[in-house]
Structures are given as structure tokens and as C-alpha cells.
Amino acid sequence: MTDLKNFEIWFVTGSQHLYGEETLKNVARHTEEIAKALDASEHIPVQVKYKGVVTTSDQIFKVCEQVNNEPKCIGMVAWMHTFSPAKMWISGLQVLRKPMAHFHTQFNDEIPWSEIDMDFMNENQSAHGGREFGFMVSRLRKNRKVIVGHWKNEECRKQLGNWSRVAAGWHAFQNLxxxxxxxxxxxxxxxxxxxxxxxxxxxxxxxxxxxxxxxxxxxxxxxxxxxxxxxxxxxxxxxxxxxxxxxxxxxxxxxxxxxxxxxxxxxxxxxxxxxxxxxxxxxxxxxxxxxxxxxxxxxxxxxxxxxxxxxxxxxxxxxxxxxxxxxxxxxxxxxxxxxxxxxxxxxxxxxxxxxxxxxxxxxxxxxxxxxxxxxxxxxxxxxxxxxxxxxxxxxxxxxxxxxxxxxxxxxxxxxxxxxxxxxxxxxxxxxxxxxxxxxxxxxxxxxxxxxxxxxxxxxxxxxxxxxxxxxxxxxxxxxxxxxxxxxxxxxxxx
Structure with missing residues (x-):
């Protein structure tokens, strides 16, 4: 029986170029921080790999194909940091054969009441970006796990860890x-x-x-x-x-x-x-x-x-x-x-x-x-x-x-x-x-x-x-x- 630590789940974040390069740099930095924190969590027994920010149909298709073809990868975790127009996801999701979890989270936990401005709003759009993504996955009739909550929340990490265990079991089932x-x-x-x-x-x-x-x-x-x-x-x-x-x-x-x-x-x-x-x-x-x-x-x-x-x-x-x-x-x-x-x-x-x-x-x-x-x-x-x-x-x-x-x-x-x-x-x-x-x-x-x-x-x-x-x-x-x-x-x- 393969040790769970030999398996990987890939953390992929959706965005778009509309918000400018500075915002995309922040999105990437936030994504990497979250992936590293999840990888270090005691509740997640597999490796969590940061796989960058995707902003085009070609990038999305490529990463979904890589998920399919990497033997160690048993599933993909998708997060919409900003609004990611979901028609970009169609071709990638159509070819994705491995399990997917939609992590509906955001980088910040609470609203910065005294500092929030339009730049902040443009950068932190998970609340409706995740809904756009969710529509497309449902329209494509694809099963997935939806986890809602802040990424530092212990219950969210437990849910993701348990899902990763099931993904490992499904991977083992298919190769048994x-x-x-x-x-x-x-x-x-x-x-x-x-x-x-x-x-x-x-x-x-x-x-x-x-x-x-x-x-x-x-x-x-x-x-x-x-x-x-x-x-x-x-x-x-x-x-x-x-x-x-x-x-x-x-x-x-x-x-x-x-x-x-x-x-x-x-x-x-x-x-x-x-x-x-x-x-x-x-x-x-x-x-x-x-x-x-x-x-x-x-x-x-x-x-x-x-x-x-x-x-x-x-x-x-x-x-x-x-x-x-x-x-x-x-x-x-x-x-x-x-x-x-x-x-x-x-x-x-x-x-x-x-x-x-x-x-x-x-x-x-x-x-x-x-x-x-x-x-x-x-x-x-x-x-x-x-x-x-x-x-x-x-x-x-x-x-x-x-x-x-x-x-x-x-x-x-x-x-x-x-x-x-x-x-x-x-x-x-x-x-x-x-x-x-x-x-x-x-x-x-x-x-x-x-x-x-x-x-x-x-x-x-x-x-x-x-x-x-x-x-x-x-x-x-x-x-x-x-x-x-x-x-x-x-x-x-x-």
C-alpha cells in the first residue's frame, strides 16, 4: 500500500489579466502562501503542490492535462482568487479526469473596514469569482467537492485532508x-x-x-x-x-x-x-x-x-x-x-x-x-x-x-x-x-x-x-x- 505522502494534490488558482500585473503578482504570492500552509498542515496527509495562477484557456487546458498525466498527482484543488471568466475553463474541465475540489476561500479573513478600497475589491473577488466557476462546473455536469471557509480554519483543512484521502483511495482503486x-x-x-x-x-x-x-x-x-x-x-x-x-x-x-x-x-x-x-x-x-x-x-x-x-x-x-x-x-x-x-x-x-x-x-x-x-x-x-x-x-x-x-x-x-x-x-x-x-x-x-x-x-x-x-x-x-x-x-x- 502506497504511503499517502507519496501522493500530491495540485493547487491551481484562477484569475485574468484584466486587473493588471501587480494584482496578478499578489494573487500568485497569496496562492503560494496558502499552498505551503496547507502542505504543512497536520490534517492533510498528502503533498500540496503550488501550481501557479492560470489566466487563459490554454494555460488551464495545459495544467488539467498535466494533472491527468502526472502519476503522483491524485487530484486538483481549484481556487478563484479574483473573477476568472469561466468560459476559459471549459476545455480544461472537459479533459480533466482526476478528482477536483473547489476551495471557496479568500486570502484575507476579515474585511479591513478602515482601509478597504477599490484596489482591494478588485484583488479579492473570491465571493463571486467562485460562483462563476461553480456555474461552469455544474453546467458541465462534473462532480466535485466544494469546501467553503477561510484557508487557516482547522475545519476546512480537515475537509481538504479527508478529501485528499478519498482521492488517494480512488487512485488506488483504479490501479488495483x-x-x-x-x-x-x-x-x-x-x-x-x-x-x-x-x-x-x-x-x-x-x-x-x-x-x-x-x-x-x-x-x-x-x-x-x-x-x-x-x-x-x-x-x-x-x-x-x-x-x-x-x-x-x-x-x-x-x-x-x-x-x-x-x-x-x-x-x-x-x-x-x-x-x-x-x-x-x-x-x-x-x-x-x-x-x-x-x-x-x-x-x-x-x-x-x-x-x-x-x-x-x-x-x-x-x-x-x-x-x-x-x-x-x-x-x-x-x-x-x-x-x-x-x-x-x-x-x-x-x-x-x-x-x-x-x-x-x-x-x-x-x-x-x-x-x-x-x-x-x-x-x-x-x-x-x-x-x-x-x-x-x-x-x-x-x-x-x-x-x-x-x-x-x-x-x-x-x-x-x-x-x-x-x-x-x-x-x-x-x-x-x-x-x-x-x-x-x-x-x-x-x-x-x-x-x-x-x-x-x-x-x-x-x-x-x-x-x-x-x-x-x-x-x-x-x-x-x-x-x-x-x-x-x-x-x-x-
């Missing part, structure tokens, strides 16, 4: 290779989808690889490498002497090493597997999938390549943020009179980045699949605001569905549960959240994250130009059903 190890879980619908359309829409590649391709790497792992990894397990997790001595743990370690080598050799950033297709492997990868996710790989079970890809993009966005991000599944309900809740888990593969407290390495029977007992990391996730997000192929479009939740501490211990888990309270409540999720065709697999929130996924949907539905504290079933109907009309027409 997903290894679908084996095929889909038999007869399951939602984990399927149009992989050709996905590559056309999102850029990432999904191809199937035989189990034997992975097994070949597993068989090349030496006993010394296995023992070294077992020692790592012992150092990093709580583990009993019985498990530490077991052959099952060594088989799990060998699978992790082989699977990691396979992914590195193929340049994959995400992968799937399924317990129905494990010929040649002793176990379903458990601790392997968990630790690979913790290192930034995308993963989803049962051949679910869409969720695997979304896990990867989410982990790119969440770099350096607290709370963790994981593959997840709504597993069972806790129906109660006061407030019903959901226990989220999976057979094995929950990422330890969401853990709070001790993480135990254990070996238990899987109960399905007919393979040997796999090792896995067992823990309980931390409490706090979180989201569940799912990506579905609806036939004529992709739909991104988000439910805001509050993770809570379980009321009681779970001494017999042999997998990692998290208990959450969906917004607005379980009954409405589950009803609207089902009405939207929401998948049973999700990306669960306490590190990123709904706004990240909203910006991501804008960049990908796909449908977004949000279930939150304000969701009402009737209005949600109306949104579904209106969206069907929109996507039928467009």
Missing part, C-alpha cells in the same frame, strides 16, 4: 489488481457481478486464479520460515503452549507465507477465497487473511471481489487514522425490548486493526468446509461511532450503501465464541436500518470502519460517479423508499 482465488461461493448472488463493467467504471482488475497457483507458493515455504513466523505469533498475540506447539498453527503460518508471496509476486492489492474451493490446501486461510488485511490488503470471503476491493480502498483512505477497518458481516441479532443490536463477525477473517484489548491466537474447528482446524485471531472490537459500507452491482449501475452505527461494549463475555466480533447499534435503530438495508438490496458483506465516516464514502461515490444511499439517524422508511424509486428513474434515464 484483485485475485479471486477460486470462484464464488456456490449459488450466492450478491457476491457476483459484472467484472468487465467494474473495470470500465472503477479501473480495477478482477481475475480468477486457481487454488493450485497459491498452493505452489505454499509448498515452497521452508520449515525455518514457518518457525520464524510462529515466533512472531508468539510475540504479538496471547497464545497457549498447546496452540504454540500444534501442527495446525504451523500449517496456518505456512499458508500465510505462501499466500503473501503469491500476492506480492502478482502485484495484487486484494484477494478473495471461499471455503468451497480449497483443493490442495489443508485449511481455509484464517490468521493469514487477518494479518494481510492488517498490512493493508483488501479481503473478502466467498469470492466477494467487490467488498475486497472496497476494503483495500478504505484502508488506503484510513492510513494513520485510529479505529481500524475490516471486512465484516452482520452475523446474528440481539433482539431486545429496549434496543436491538447486531453482532458482527465472520467465520475467521476479521482484521485485528479494529481490536480493543487482548488479541488471542487460537485454533478451533471451522464447522463447515470439511478442512482441518485453522488458526485465527480472536478479539472484541472497540466501541465508538462506525460505519458499514457495501458495494453492489444492481444490473444497470453500482450502488454504494452506508449505514452509520455505534459500536458498543458487549453486556456479557463471549467465552465460547471462537472468532473475532463487534457489537453495534445501527442508526436509527436495528428495525429501520435492517428494513431499509434490505429494501436497497444491501449485501451481507461490508466494510466496517471506525477510522473513516460517511463523508469519505460520499466523496468516494462522487469520484466514482455511482449511486450512494445512506442510512443514518434521520432515515425514515417511507422517504427511503421514495429515494429508491426516484433513483431508479434517474439511472434509467442516464
Amino acid at each position: 489488481k484483485v485475485a479471486r482465488i477460486g470462484d464464488n461461493m456456490r449459488n450466492v448472488a450478491v457476491t457476483e457481478g459484472d467484472k468487465v463493467e467494474a473495470q470500465m467504471r472503477f479501473g480495477f482488475q478482477v481475475n480468477t486464479w486457481g487454488i493450485g497457483d497459491v498452493v505452489a507458493f505454499v509448498n515452497q515455504v521452508s520449515d525455518a520460515e514457518v518457525e520464524k513466523l510462529v515466533k512472531t505469533y508468539s510475540d504479538e498475540y496471547e497464545i497457549t503452549s498447546e496452540v504454540l506447539k500444534s501442527q495446525s498453527l504451523r500449517d496456518s503460518a505456512r499458508i500465510e507465507l505462501g499466500l503473501r508471496a503469491f500476492l506480492e509476486d502478482g502485484g495484487f492489492g486484494a484477494f478473495t477465497d471461499t471455503f468451497e474451493d480449497l483443493h490442495g490446501m489443508k485449511q481455509l486461510p484464517g490468521i493469514a487473511a487477518q494479518r494481510l488485511m492488517a498490512d493493508g490488503y483488501g479481503f473478502a470471503g466467498e469470492g466477494d471481489w467487490k467488498t475486497s476491493a472496497l476494503v483495500y480502498a478504505s484502508k488506503v483512505m484510513a492510513q494513520g487514522l485510529k479505529g481500524g477497518t475490516s471486512f465484516m458481516e452482520d452475523y446474528t441479532y440481539d433482539f431486545r425490548k429496549d434496543r436491538s443490536r447486531v453482532l458482527g463477525s465472520h467465520m475467521l477473517e476479521i482484521c485485528p486493526t479494529i481490536a480493543e484489548g487482548s488479541v488471542r491466537c487460537e485454533v478451533h474447528p471451522l464447522g463447515i468446509g470439511g478442512k482441518e482446524d485453522p488458526a485465527r485471531l480472536v478479539f472484541t472490537a472497540g466501541a465508538g461511532p462506525a460505519v458499514n459500507a457495501a458495494l453492489m452491482d444492481m444490473g444497470n449501475r453500482f450502488r454504494l450503501l452506508v449505514n452509520e452505527v455505534d459500536a458498543v461494549k458487549p453486556d456479557q463475555e463471549l467465552p465460547k465464541l471462537p472468532v473475532a466480533s463487534v457489537l453495534w447499534d445501527p442508526k436509527p435503530n436495528l428495525e429501520i436500518a435492517a428494513q431499509t438495508w434490505i429494501l436497497a438490496g444491501g449485501a451481507h458483506h461490508t466494510v466496517y470502519s471506525r477510522a473513516i465516516n460517511t463523508q469519505f464514502f460520499e466523496d468516494f461515490a462522487d469520484m466514482a460517479d455511482i449511486e450512494l444511499l445512506v442510512i443514518d439517524e434521520d432515515t425514515k422508511v417511507r422517504s427511503f423508499k421514495d429515494n429508491l424509486r426516484w433513483n431508479e428513474v434517474y439511472y434509467h434515464l442516464f
